Amino acid sequence: MSRPSDHIDSKPVDVDAKIVNPNLGVVGWLRWFWRQLTSMRTALLLLLLLAIAAVPGSLVPQRSSDPNGVSQYFVDHKDTAPILDQFQMFDVYSSAWFSAIYLLLFISLIGCVLPRTKHHIEALQAQPPVTPANLVRLPAYAKISVSGKSAEEVLEAARAVLKSDRYRVARYDRAAGGKGKLKSEAAITVSAERGYMRETGNLIFHFALVGVLIAVGFGGGFGFAGQRAFYEGQAFTNSLIAFDSFNPGRFFDSSTLPPYTIQLDKFTVVYEEKNSNAIGQPVDFTADVTTQIKGEEPQKQTIKVNEPLRIAGTDVYLLGNGYAPTVTIRDPEGNVIFTDSVNFLPQDNNLTSLGVIKLPDGLAEQVGLIGFLYPTVSTGHSGASFSMYPDLIDPQLAFDVYSGDLGLDEGIPRSVYALDTEDMTKLAGRNSPLEAIELKPGESAELPDGLGTVTFDGVKRFVSLDIHRDPTQGWVLVFALSALGGLLISLFIPRRRMWVSVTENADGSVTAECAGLARGDDPTLEGAVIALKDKLERALGLTRD
Amino acid sequence: MTDTLSQYSVLALYSAMAIYAIAFVLFTLDLAKGASSDAPAGEATKVVVVPERRKLARVAMSLTVLGFVLQLAATLMRGFAASRVPWANMYEFAMTGTLIIVGVFLLVNLKWDMKFLGSFVTGLVLLLLGLAATRYYVEIVPLPPALQSYWLVIHVFVATLATGFFALGFALSLMQLLQTKRESAAAAQEKTRLGFLTRLPDSVQLENYAYRLIIIGFVLWTFTLIAGAIWAEKAWGRYWGWDTKEVWTFIIWTIYAGYIHARSTRGWRGTRSAWLAMVGFAAVMFNFTVVNIFFKGLHSYSGL
Ligand code: HEM
Numbered sequence: 037m038s039r040p041s042d043h044i045d046s047k048p049v050d051v052d053a054k055i056v057n058p059n060l061g062v063v064g065w066l067r068w069f070w071r072q073l074t075s076m077r078t079a080l081l082l083l084l085l086l087a088i089a090a091v092p093g094s095l096v097p098q099r100s101s102d103p104n105g106v107s108q109y110f111v112d113h114k115d116t117a118p119i120l121d122q123f124q125m126f127d128v129y130s131s132a133w134f135s136a137i138y139l140l141l142f143i144s145l146i147g148c149v150l151p152r153t154k155h156h157i158e159a160l161q162a163q164p165p166v167t168p169a170n171l172v173r174l175p176a177y178a179k180i181s182v183s184g185k186s187a188e189e190v191l192e193a194a195r196a197v198l199k200s201d202r203y204r205v206a207r208y209d210r211a212a213g214g215k216g217k218l219k220s221e222a223a224i225t226v227s228a229e230r231g232y233m234r235e236t237g238n239l240i241f242h243f244a245l246v247g248v249l250i251a252v253g254f255g256g257g258f259g260f261a262g263q264r265a266f267y268e269g270q271a272f273t274n275s276l277i278a279f280d281s282f283n284p285g286r287f288f289d290s291s292t293l294p295p296y297t298i299q300l301d302k303f304t305v306v307y308e309e310k311n312s313n314a315i316g317q318p319v320d321f322t323a324d325v326t327t328q329i330k331g332e333e334p335q336k337q338t339i340k341v342n343e344p345l346r347i348a349g350t351d352v353y354l355l356g357n358g359y360a361p362t363v364t365i366r367d368p369e370g371n372v373i374f375t376d377s378v379n380f381l382p383q384d385n386n387l388t389s390l391g392v393i394k395l396p397d398g399l400a401e402q403v404g405l406i407g408f409l410y411p412t413v414s415t416g417h418s419g420a421s422f423s424m425y426p427d428l429i430d431p432q433l434a435f436d437v438y439s440g441d442l443g444l445d446e447g448i449p450r451s452v453y454a455l456d457t458e459d460m461t462k463l464a465g466r467n468s469p470l471e472a473i474e475l476k477p478g479e480s481a482e483l484p485d486g487l488g489t490v491t492f493d494g495v496k497r498f499v500s501l502d503i504h505r506d507p508t509q510g511w512v513l514v515f516a517l518s519a520l521g522g523l524l525i526s527l528f529i530p531r532r533r534m535w536v537s538v539t540e541n542a543d544g545s546v547t548a549e550c551a552g553l554a555r556g557d558d559p560t561l562e563g564a565v566i567a568l569k570d571k572l573e574r575a576l577g578l579t580r581d
Numbered sequence: 582m583t584d585t586l587s588q589y590s591v592l593a594l595y596s597a598m599a600i601y602a603i604a605f606v607l608f609t610l611d612l613a614k615g616a617s618s619d620a621p622a623g624e625a626t627k628v629v630v631v632p633e634r635r636k637l638a639r640v641a642m643s644l645t646v647l648g649f650v651l652q653l654a655a656t657l658m659r660g661f662a663a664s665r666v667p668w669a670n671m672y673e674f675a676m677t678g679t680l681i682i683v684g685v686f687l688l689v690n691l692k693w694d695m696k697f698l699g700s701f702v703t704g705l706v707l708l709l710l711g712l713a714a715t716r717y718y719v720e721i722v723p724l725p726p727a728l729q730s731y732w733l734v735i736h737v738f739v740a741t742l743a744t745g746f747f748a749l750g751f752a753l754s755l756m757q758l759l760q761t762k763r764e765s766a767a768a769a770q771e772k773t774r775l776g777f778l779t780r781l782p783d784s785v786q787l788e789n790y791a792y793r794l795i796i797i798g799f800v801l802w803t804f805t806l807i808a809g810a811i812w813a814e815k816a817w818g819r820y821w822g823w824d825t826k827e828v829w830t831f832i833i834w835t836i837y838a839g840y841i842h843a844r845s846t847r848g849w850r851g852t853r854s855a856w857l858a859m860v861g862f863a864a865v866m867f868n869f870t871v872v873n874i875f876f877k878g879l880h881s882y883s884g885l
Pocket residue numbers: 039040043073074075076077079083141142144145146148149237238239241242245522523526527556557838841842845
């Protein structure tokens with residue numbers, strides 16, 4: 037068995053004797069090191085180390101899964117955050133130390149599994165081993181006496197029983213005598229072995245883990261992930277510039293983006309209306325879209341949470357949604373200088389939504405508007421507005437108005453969802469000369485200082501989609517399922533050896549001994565030997581069924 | 582309709598808890614009786630069953646079955662009242678999860694006599710149900726769209742099933758450690774307060790039982806991991822993102838993989854591997870309680 041030398045079933049190797057040997061030499065040292073690395077103990081320690089190393093990533097926010105949490109952490113823990121950052125605590129799963137552990141583990145794994153594979157292939161072609169001289173000493177043992185049959189007949193029956201139980205069998209005859217004190221009698225024996233699949237399954241399992249690691253590693257490299265938010269009626273063309281944000285893998289080639297468009301026809305949200313414990317809780321999101329792959333007919337499709345759209349090798353997920361009020365701004369002469377629906381970001385469960393409109397040109401000054409949309413408006417004791425229900429029952433739009441420098445000319449990228457008010461003057465809204473502008477759908481109002489007018493035309497819904505391609509995720513699944521299959525085989529198929537040894541007694545009767553030896557954990561061994569004995573008795577006509 | 586049904590569910594659950602409490606007392610008395618028995622303190626090499634003295638345990642077992650039936654009814658009613666699987670928030674996780682722990686315990690007892698784990702099982706279940714019913718009870722609300730998936734049924738159910746096997750593995754490993762202690766005390770002719778273990782299987786046998794159950798749990802957990810990844814891919818667009826819950830699922834898997842290796846490593850079989858089995862279950866419980874309640878992550882919207 038080419039298992040690691042400290043495997044519980046392998047013969048002890050005197051490794052330590054070699055360490056103290058001063059003439060070990062470089063090769064000797066390397067060999068020693070390799071043997072250590074591929075030992076069971078190292079595998080075990082690395083596994084436990086990996087488990088421990090994974091813990092911090094669940095305690096501290098991670099850049100990969102929660103970038104905002106990381107920023108917040110830096111605000112909340114000014115002193116410790118930079119130190120933690122030095123130890124890559126915000127990127128645990130791509131950190132040098134985490135990678136080092138799992139890479140070592142996988143080197144150990146490969147170093148362990150390759151020699152075992154070689155050994156196993158040889159074992160698959162070899163005969164079952166020679167029958168031990170003394171079967172009584174084996175962990176499971178049974179004996180029967182037969183009269184009126186020849187030893188050959190009994191052995192043949194045993195062979196047939198074992199074969200039908202799918203054992204691989206070999207015959208060994210033994211002459212009387214033998215070495216030492218244990219003088220054995222003459223016997224004819226069969227040696228049988230089964231459960232080779234156990235080791236096969238184990239090897240499949242370990243190889244499949246390597247497969248998972250490789251597939252995961254490559255998947256990130258060739259794929260991409262992009263996000264885009266767009267409102268009802270708007271269409272999205274799958275090209276680099278159309279994404280709001282885009283994360284290509286290292287080897288991603290943008291010319292491979294499949295050309296297609298997705299138009300959002302309608303986005304429907306169903307709210308719970310009956311269950312008094314959950315009024316207003318969304319119970320269904322459905323995006324009706326029209327997709328068109330270049331050169332093909334347009335198609336009507338739907339995207340839901342848990343039901344992504346698979347199109348042209350990419351996967352499209354419904355990640356978020358919100359309201360996009362339609363607003364028109366006119367200059368004092370009545371010329372339209374802005375008309376569009378603007379995506380507002382939801383702030384609470386009742387979808388109070390916040391959005392920004394920037395007007396760099398067309399008015400006397402640069403103007404910025406910060407808008408609050410209340411889908412179902414209500415007024416609190418303090419006089420402040422809030423939304424009391426997430427659906428559009430009585431929408432109201434309120435604007436704070438700023439004028440001054442929008443900061444757009446400095447070449448610094450600005451978020452469309454935030455207004456930098458540092459170089460601006462607040463003209464309307466709380467703590468300013470005028471009250472905020474409040475509008476119901478269809479209403480218009482004057483902007484302060486005679487800058488122009490603003491009209492609230494209506495509200496649409498927007499969705500934000502996540503578009504992905506991960507070319508190797510199918511492979512990850514294949515390897516993961518292979519690992520599961522290999523695991524089942526290797527844990528639940530017993531591997532054992534059985535022997536039947538037949539001796540002729542002086543009185544002409546025949547004694548058949550059955551014995552078994554498990555390799556690895558096998559609670560069914562004893563039962564199997566008894567079953568073998570029963571079957572043999574039946575085959576010889578000693579008992580009836 | 583929904584309201585009455587869910588009220589009956591609560592009633593049935595409280596009745597089940599009362600019955601488990603009685604069973605717990607009886608199981609514990611049965612264990613304690615072993616301590617005062619005049620059985621020799623020598624090494625128990627084979628399973629020692631003393632049938633006539635086990636009347637208490639048998640009654641406790643019947644009560645556990647009754648408690649199980651009541652809890653099953655409670656869980657089914659909750660599910661029907663909500664028109665969905667009854668495992669979508671902490672309260673329901675606890676209800677279904679403990680139901681499955683008891684179920685696995687009863688199932689395993691059909692094969693091997695494990696009544697000596699009765700105290701542990703009923704005790705643990707009572708503790709978890711008590712916490713859930715008093716601290717985390719919520720009224721029935723519909724599933725948010727992200728949870729509306731048949732993967733909720735498969736993934737969560739298999740995870741709880743695995744938990745049931747891990748729980749018994751934990752208890753057996755604990756018994757194994759105590760038994761080892763008693764055995765070495767007995768070998769050294771010392772007195773111990775662990776005399777009640779004399780009737781139990783010996784430490785090697787306990788370890789073998791623990792291993793058998795834990796590898797079943799491990800296979801189920803492996804499946805949970807894969808099913809969770811498939812679901813995550815559908816719902817969030819990536820199959821693995823090191824979300825806190827994913828991290829802990831991975832940690833638990835790795836610990837138990839370590840346990841399986843430890844069983845095959847010279848110097849680690851026995852006491853050390855038993856400790857690993859216990860650490861593994863501690864991680865499972867941590868994942869189920871602390872991570873669900875206090876850690877931030879995508880899974881936290883599943884509702885408490
Ligand atoms: C990613 C790291 C590893 C994981 C997750 C892992 C997991 C497992 C699991 C679950 C088993 C039990 C199932 C089976 O028998 O197929 C197992 C068995 C085994 N593993 Fe690993 N393994 C890892 C690395 C290694 C390494 C590095 C070695 C070599 C030192 C190794 C050697 C073995 C051996 C010899 C067995 C059979 C144990 C027995 O005879 O019962 N494994 N491994």
